[in-house]
Amino acid sequence: MTESLIHARGLTKIYGDFVAVDGIDFDVAKGESFGFLGPNGAGKSTTMRIIGATSVRTSGTLTILGKDPEVNGPQIRAHLGVVPQQDNLDMELTVSENIYIYGRYFGLSSKFINKKIPDLLEFAQLEEKKDVKVQALSGGMKRRLTIARSLVSEPDILMLDEPTTGLDPQARHILWDRLFRLKEQGVTLLITTHYMDEAEQLCDRLIVMDKGKIMAENSPAQLIKDYSTKEVLELRFGSDRNSEMVDVLKPLAARIEELPDRILLYAEDGEALLEQIAAKGIHPNTSLVRRSSLEDVFLRLTGRSLVE
Amino acid sequence: MRNNLRNVSKYGAFHVAEARVRNMAKWAGIILFEAVINPTLYLVSIGIGVGSLVNANQGSAGVGGVDYLTFLAPALLASAAIQGSTDEVIFPTMAGFKWYKTFFGMRSTPLTARQISLGVFMGSMIRTVVSVVIYWIVLYLFGALESDTAWLAIPAALFAGAAMASIGIALAGKIENEDFFFTIVGRFIMIPMFLFSGTFYPLSKMPVFLQFFGWISPLWHAAELGRFLTYGYHLSPLAIAIHISVLAAMIGFGLTASFRIFENRLEK
Numbered sequence: 001m002t003e004s005l006i007h008a009r010g011l012t013k014i015y016g017d018f019v020a021v022d023g024i025d026f027d028v029a030k031g032e033s034f035g036f037l038g039p040n041g042a043g044k045s046t047t048m049r050i051i052g053a054t055s056v057r058t059s060g061t062l063t064i065l066g067k068d069p070e071v072n073g074p075q076i077r078a079h080l081g082v083v084p085q086q087d088n089l090d091m092e093l094t095v096s097e098n099i100y101i102y103g104r105y106f107g108l109s110s111k112f113i114n115k116k117i118p119d120l121l122e123f124a125q126l127e128e129k130k131d132v133k134v135q136a137l138s139g140g141m142k143r144r145l146t147i148a149r150s151l152v153s154e155p156d157i158l159m160l161d162e163p164t165t166g167l168d169p170q171a172r173h174i175l176w177d178r179l180f181r182l183k184e185q186g187v188t189l190l191i192t193t194h195y196m197d198e199a200e201q202l203c204d205r206l207i208v209m210d211k212g213k214i215m216a217e218n219s220p221a222q223l224i225k226d227y228s229t230k231e232v233l234e235l236r237f238g239s240d241r242n243s244e245m246v247d248v249l250k251p252l253a254a255r256i257e258e259l260p261d262r263i264l265l266y267a268e269d270g271e272a273l274l275e276q277i278a279a280k281g282i283h284p285n286t287s288l289v290r291r292s293s294l295e296d297v298f299l300r301l302t303g304r305s306l307v308e
Numbered sequence: 309m310r311n312n313l314r315n316v317s318k319y320g321a322f323h324v325a326e327a328r329v330r331n332m333a334k335w336a337g338i339i340l341f342e343a344v345i346n347p348t349l350y351l352v353s354i355g356i357g358v359g360s361l362v363n364a365n366q367g368s369a370g371v372g373g374v375d376y377l378t379f380l381a382p383a384l385l386a387s388a389a390i391q392g393s394t395d396e397v398i399f400p401t402m403a404g405f406k407w408y409k410t411f412f413g414m415r416s417t418p419l420t421a422r423q424i425s426l427g428v429f430m431g432s433m434i435r436t437v438v439s440v441v442i443y444w445i446v447l448y449l450f451g452a453l454e455s456d457t458a459w460l461a462i463p464a465a466l467f468a469g470a471a472m473a474s475i476g477i478a479l480a481g482k483i484e485n486e487d488f489f490f491t492i493v494g495r496f497i498m499i500p501m502f503l504f505s506g507t508f509y510p511l512s513k514m515p516v517f518l519q520f521f522g523w524i525s526p527l528w529h530a531a532e533l534g535r536f537l538t539y540g541y542h543l544s545p546l547a548i549a550i551h552i553s554v555l556a557a558m559i560g561f562g563l564t565a566s567f568r569i570f571e572n573r574l575e576k
Contacts, residue, residue, distance in 0.1 A: 052416060054415050054416060054574065054575060055575075055576065056575070056576065073420075073575075074313065074316065074317060074418040074419075074420060075313060075418070077416060077417055077418045078313050078316070078417075078418045080416070082416035084412065084413070084416070086409060088408060088409035088410050088411075088412045088413035089408070089410070089413070090327070090331065090408060090410050090413075091408050092331050092334050093327075093330060093331065093334075097330060101323070101326070101327040101330065102413070102417065104323040104326060104327070105316070105320070105323055105324070105327075105414055105417035105418070105419050106316065106417055106418060107313060107314075107315035107316035107319070107320075107323070107418065149413075150416075153417075
């Protein structure tokens, strides 16, 4: 049995009369890549802040590396690398200086940090920018620098809150590649995201959250298996006809979901279903067969889309 | 162990101050230029210009029996300390909480909110020492400092700088919307303080209701101490005790309030 790095039972956070996190249980094992998937406002970031020992829980038990964040905040934070949703780099300082001062906050010696900076710059692909002020960097570069900075203390757990939100596709892929490398090195990753593809790519295991509660917990593949069919057929009839077609199509599919712009039909074999529909003389404007994704799992669990 | 937690809990605030100094280094040219040009302008215009008028009319009797520049110098020095230290806490605190959110990065490390606040304070005092020493040298070169104990104006000025910095950091930590903040601080705190703190003439020459500004102003308390220390201006032991206590109380109050404000914003 691998040791549990993070252990939460009945974890709750209440702001005034708003319940942000509503009694959740989970464990994260060493070396695991663990994800929190859910829409904005699901309670993911709040959970991350509590784990990061920067927000105090209202109730429940929580241990991180065997310690209670309420009692041992600084001791726990010494072992965490945190990549917040919003970059908080020092804009006036250069790329290297940002890594340097951050290392100093962990009590690291100048010698140790200066030896580490070239590796981190290489990891973040920022060698040529090392003496440039952060202000001048692109969004993707700042993100990579924030990750590099969080690694200066060689953390046991790296926490990433919406790591690729706001990045263009190319920058996202570069970032994913860097995170894969860390995973290969055995760093425990904790990731929140509202992008299903990101969760599928990066997480060994994840919990699906909505309104502060855990809706499901498993590996991405198993979640899809448990909560969806193998394939999905997406049909568009035009917005005025979608609703009336739902009733006609309902008997044909294992499950049907109506979205504002399209109808989703769940089936083991999407092509076969499409042929069946065509044989009945029904012709949608467009059709698409795809594999089920975590988006479908979320829709099934909550009746809502992840990105609205 | 690679990260030395014991060092952080002991020296955390120093690391924050170190980061502040690195930040200031980017503005070193401007900071130094200001430190030299400000006293030069004041001394030429007010010290020498107005001073010749004062000396010609009332004579040294107007300001307690000394040359006008000698009277003015400790107050100008304290005012420079206040200006530098306030700037160096208000801007970093606004940047830390709002503009760059750097404090939220710091609080993800072993640092505590209290250390972050104390570190910003210490950083501002480092700059203030530099500014005040340069200011003092300029005063000296203008011949505004003649006594053997003239250097004692420096600690008195720093005392005022520390009082304003500690209150400034609490105030800036409390502000979430800075739209009018800088205007208010500038027009309704800094300028009146500069004008009504017995800077240019003894406080006792003003109507009593205006003297009130002096009593609550760190500038007046530090200027009085500075005059006492530099040229033997008469202060009773009680007055000395009051000036020191008021400044110390301001520092204590400011820092305590800033600790609480930083903890509320960073650790809840």
